[in-house]
Amino acid sequence: MEWFFINVALNVWNMGLAAGLILGCMLVLRPVLVKVLTAQQRAWFGVMGWYGASLGFLYSLMNWLHVLPVTFQDLITPRTEMGSSTPAYLPVSYDGAGEYALTLPGGKAFWVELTDERMLALVSVWLAGAAALGFVLWRRTRRLKTLGRQGQLLADDDPLLLRSLSRQPDDEPVGVRLCRGLPTSFVYQNGERIDGKKHNMIYLQEELPPQRRELVLRHEWNHIRLYHGWMKGWANIALILYWWNAILWAAYYYFCRDLELACDERTLRDLAGPEERKQYAQTLVELAAGKMLWDVPLAFGECDAVPRVKAAVAWHKPTRWEKAGKWCACVLVFLFFVGGPRDIPYLSQELVRYWQQETVEVTVPSGWTPEERWLGAEGRGSVILLAKDTQGTWHKSSYLWDERDKNFKTSDPWETLDETPDLTGFQQGLW
Numbered sequence: 001m002e003w004f005f006i007n008v009a010l011n012v013w014n015m016g017l018a019a020g021l022i023l024g025c026m027l028v029l030r031p032v033l034v035k036v037l038t039a040q041q042r043a044w045f046g047v048m049g050w051y052g053a054s055l056g057f058l059y060s061l062m063n064w065l066h067v068l069p070v071t072f073q074d075l076i077t078p079r080t081e082m083g084s085s086t087p088a089y090l091p092v093s094y095d096g097a098g099e100y101a102l103t104l105p106g107g108k109a110f111w112v113e114l115t116d117e118r119m120l121a122l123v124s125v126w127l128a129g130a131a132a133l134g135f136v137l138w139r140r141t142r143r144l145k146t147l148g149r150q151g152q153l154l155a156d157d158d159p160l161l162l163r164s165l166s167r168q169p170d171d172e173p174v175g176v177r178l179c180r181g182l183p184t185s186f187v188y189q190n191g192e193r194i195d196g197k198k199h200n201m202i203y204l205q206e207e208l209p210p211q212r213r214e215l216v217l218r219h220e221w222n223h224i225r226l227y228h229g230w231m232k233g234w235a236n237i238a239l240i241l242y243w244w245n246a247i248l249w250a251a252y253y254y255f256c257r258d259l260e261l262a263c264d265e266r267t268l269r270d271l272a273g274p275e276e277r278k279q280y281a282q283t284l285v286e287l288a289a290g291k292m293l294w295d296v297p298l299a300f301g302e303c304d305a306v307p308r309v310k311a312a313v314a315w316h317k318p319t320r321w322e323k324a325g326k327w328c329a330c331v332l333v334f335l336f337f338v339g340g341p342r343d344i345p346y347l348s349q350e351l352v353r354y355w356q357q358e359t360v361e362v363t364v365p366s367g368w369t370p371e372e373r374w375l376g377a378e379g380r381g382s383v384i385l386l387a388k389d390t391q392g393t394w395h396k397s398s399y400l401w402d403e404r405d406k407n408f409k410t411s412d413p414w415e416t417l418d419e420t421p422d423l424t425g426f427q428q429g430l431w
Contacts, residue, residue, distance in 0.1 A: 006094045009123045016242035018087040021076045021105060022337065023049040023251035029333075030254065036329035039261035039311075040226060046255040048337060050235045063340030071339040076105045094119060099427070111427060126244065134240045148203035149192065151179030160210075164217040166270070174224065175199040176217065178206040184287065187220040189229025200224045215267070215276075215283050222266040228259045257307070264308055268315045281312040360399065360408045362431050368395070376426035383408055385431055386421055394421055 026033065026045060033042055048062075063073065076087055091100040097115045104110075154161060154176045161176060175194055182205045191201030202220045204213055223229065235252055242248050264284075271277050284305055318326075364370060368389035376384040383399040394417040399408040 003094045003096075003119075006119045006123055007092075009126055010090050010092060010094060012241055013126075014088045014090050014092065016238075016245050016248070017089050018076070019049055019238065019242060020245045020247040020251075021087075022072070023255075024247040025072055025337075027247070027251055027254065033333065036326065037333065038326055039258045039265055041326065041330045043226075043228070043231065043255065043258040043262050045333065045337070046235070046251070046258060047231050048334075049251065050238045050255075062338040065335070066339030067335045068339065071335070072337050073340040101427075110424075129243050130240050133243050137236060137240070144186065145188065145191065147182060148177060148179055148186075148188070148201065151177035151182075151203060151206070153177050153194070160214060160217065164214050165221050172224075173197050173199040174202065174221070176202045176204060179203050180206050182206075185216045185220060187223045187229065189224070189233065200229070211279065212283050212287070215280050216287070218270065219263055219267045222263045222270075223259070226259075226262060226266060228263065232256065232259060260308060261311055264312055265315065268312060269317070277312065277315065281309050284309050284312060360431070362397075365414055368393070372428065373431055374423060374426040374428050375430035376423075384426075386423070386426060387414075393417075394419075396421065 023046070026042075026049060033045075037045075073087075089103050089105070091102070091114075094100070094114065098113070099111045100114050102110055102112055158176075165174065173194070175192060182203060185202070185204045185208075187203070188201045190198045192199050202217060202224075204217060204220075208216060232255075235255060239248060239252055264280075268277050268280060271280060362385065364387070368391070370387040371390050372386075372388040374386040376386065385397045385399065387395045387397075389395065395414045396417055397410055397414045399410045
């Protein structure tokens with residue numbers, strides 16, 4: 001309990017590093033993904049990055065589906081702790097000053113000295129940054145909501161709603177307000193409680209001409225139909241927790257772009273003909289705000305007007321074969337990002353502690369005497385001992401963790417090596 005907040009921080013930082021690697025890989029692959037996937041499919045992969053590395057049980061669940069020979073998780077999933085469900089590059093637990101193992105995405109380990117003062121300072125900086133960013137986003141959100149609620153609430157039988165919203169009987173309640181002075185039209189998931197029920201709210205600029213107003217309303221309604229509100233909401237929470245990871249800020253920018261492009265695609269598909277689609281592209285040009293809204297609302301006039309207009313002009317109804325090809329590509333990309341490694345090498349503080357506490361008896365052949373002793377790992381629960389004798393020759397022995405007897409046992413005799421082993425990730429003098 002003494003180090004509770006430090007241990008929470010370490011686990012959050014590990015998840016933030018994993019999220020950065022997953023979403024960073026998607027950024028590197030983006031030129032290809034833009035061509036082979038739809039915007040909505042890319043948005044779902046973004047969700048997999050924001051959710052998958054943020055929820056340990058979901059990450060573990062995705063590890064089970066290992067179909068391809070090599071997956072991305074095979075490449076980035078070292079562990080610094082036994083039993084860790086998500087990738088762990090930093091120590092999973094801290095129990096006082098000492099040496100702790102850190103690992104790189106490829107699995108190489110190195111040791112650092114951690115002290116109470118350093119850890120408390122890092123946790124304080126992290127908490128201060130998260131609190132400051134959370135406050136800024138909350139204040140902007142509250143300001144926009146207050147501005148939106150001053151608008152006129154349209155009746156359910158208003159002609160504008162009847163023309164624009166293809167609602168079904170089981171759809172969640174939706175409210176629409178016409179507002180003066182909005183910087184842009186936007187939508188809020190569960191934005192207001194009306195007549196005792198939570199309503200998804202769409203706030204429209206009252207100054208829009210009738211035709212533009214209808215197109216913007218269609219766009220915002222599609223954000224609700226595509227569940228973009230909770231997608232972006234969770235990404236905002238993750239961004240607050242992982243504010244220190246610059247990769248996630250870039251990933252968030254393109255994630256929001258994909259949400260808007262997906263909504264554009266859905267709206268263009270719903271429009272009647274080429275003339276309406278042309279009007280939609282013109283509306284994008286006229287209403288682009290030219291700035292990024294980093295907080296919760298999904299706004300019609302967010303930035304990236306140029307790629308959105310280009311996509312709208314080039315849009316055409318996909319053929320059956322195009323749809324099939326994109327879904328096949330989607331499955332392949334999904335299989336690449338899921339499926340974790342079965343056997344993960346690690347040399348953690350916990351493993352070292354187990355080794356020292358169990359006082360394992362190490363028997364060395366009488367033919368040589370150790371001059372240097374090294375401890376390392378080779379797979380989960382497997383300890384490797386290396387020794388250099390007084391003649392400069394290296395020897396190796398393996399110990400496995402016996403779950404039934406709760407001890408390390410060796411099944412291999414000492415093996416004499418022909419060359420000096422790679423000592424990366426090993427620690428000296430622990431046996």
